[in-house]
Amino acid sequence: xxxxxxxxxxxxxxxxxxxxxxxxxxxxxxxxxxxxxxxxxxxxxxxxxxxxxxxxxxxxxxxxxxxxxxxxxxxxxxxxxxxxxxxxxxxxxxxxxxxxxxxxxxxxxxxxxxxxxxxxxxxxxxxxxxxxxxxxxxxxxxxxxxxxxxxxxxxxxxxxxxxxxxxxxxxxxxxxxxxxxxxxxxxxxxxxxxxxxxxxxxxxxxxxxxxxxxxxxxxxxxxxxxxxxxxxxxxxxxxxx
Numbered sequence: 001x002x003x004x005x006x007x008x009x010x011x012x013x014x015x016x017x018x019x020x021x022x023x024x025x026x027x028x029x030x031x032x033x034x035x036x037x038x039x040x041x042x043x044x045x046x047x048x049x050x051x052x053x054x055x056x057x058x059x060x061x062x063x064x065x066x067x068x069x070x071x072x073x074x075x076x077x078x079x080x081x082x083x084x085x086x087x088x089x090x091x092x093x094x095x096x097x098x099x100x101x102x103x104x105x106x107x108x109x110x111x112x113x114x115x116x117x118x119x120x121x122x123x124x125x126x127x128x129x130x131x132x133x134x135x136x137x138x139x140x141x142x143x144x145x146x147x148x149x150x151x152x153x154x155x156x157x158x159x160x161x162x163x164x165x166x167x168x169x170x171x172x173x174x175x176x177x178x179x180x181x182x183x184x185x186x187x188x189x190x191x192x193x194x195x196x197x198x199x200x201x202x203x204x205x206x207x208x209x210x211x212x213x214x215x216x217x218x219x220x221x222x223x224x225x226x227x228x229x230x231x232x233x234x235x236x237x238x239x240x241x
Contacts, residue, residue, distance in 0.1 A: 023111035036104035050086050051122040057083045065146035073166045080173030087180030094187040132216035158225040178218040185215035
């Protein structure tokens with residue numbers, strides 16, 4: 001007979017709560033420094049868990065874009081908004097990380113070796129999904145392909161606004177995801193600059209300058225279309241008596 005799960009067994013807490021092993025504790029650092037390193041580890045482990053969820057949600061959205069069924073489009077709106085909220089959580093987590101005392105970080109940073117967030121495979125995968133001004137990613141082209149499949153023009157959706165119904169909601173949700181992603185990246189730059197200034201990153205990157213180069217806004221074409229619509233609406237308004 002299958003045993004009914006408890007809260008601890010369902011979440012595998014016994015395993016989960018042993019995955020934080022501050023290296024500063026091995027050399028007898030004071031408890032405050034050890035707890036600060038644990039805070040650093042927990043923050044980054046949590047980030048990777050949220051990235052796993054975001055990537056899974058966006059993969060499901062791409063799948064819905066391939067069929068463009070009415071139900072799939074509505075599910076895509078839900079998933080996109082959830083991904084946007086999770087990106088907001090990642091940004092707020094950076095705010096919490098600003099409470100990491102500089103002296104503690106300077107103490108345990110040497111234990112990181114070449115370990116760096118720049119090595120996060122999930123972060124790189126998210127860049128590949130969302131894209132930027134230099135490359136379109138995979139999510140937006142999937143949306144374009146789906147629209148072509150049902151014979152709908154993206155510019156008409158943007159122009160129609162709320163009159164476009166669920167497709168308008170998809171566009172709005174994608175823009176929220178893009179904005180949340182950009183704010184997360186900018187927040188990371190601010191945190192790194194505060195903590196290490198112009199020093200190089202632990203993986204040998206240029207530090208804040210490396211992050212600055214990668215902090216670009218996804219869905220460039222959507223923003224351009226919105227800008228054109230805004231310009232047209234301004235001209236229409238200026239002609240009114």
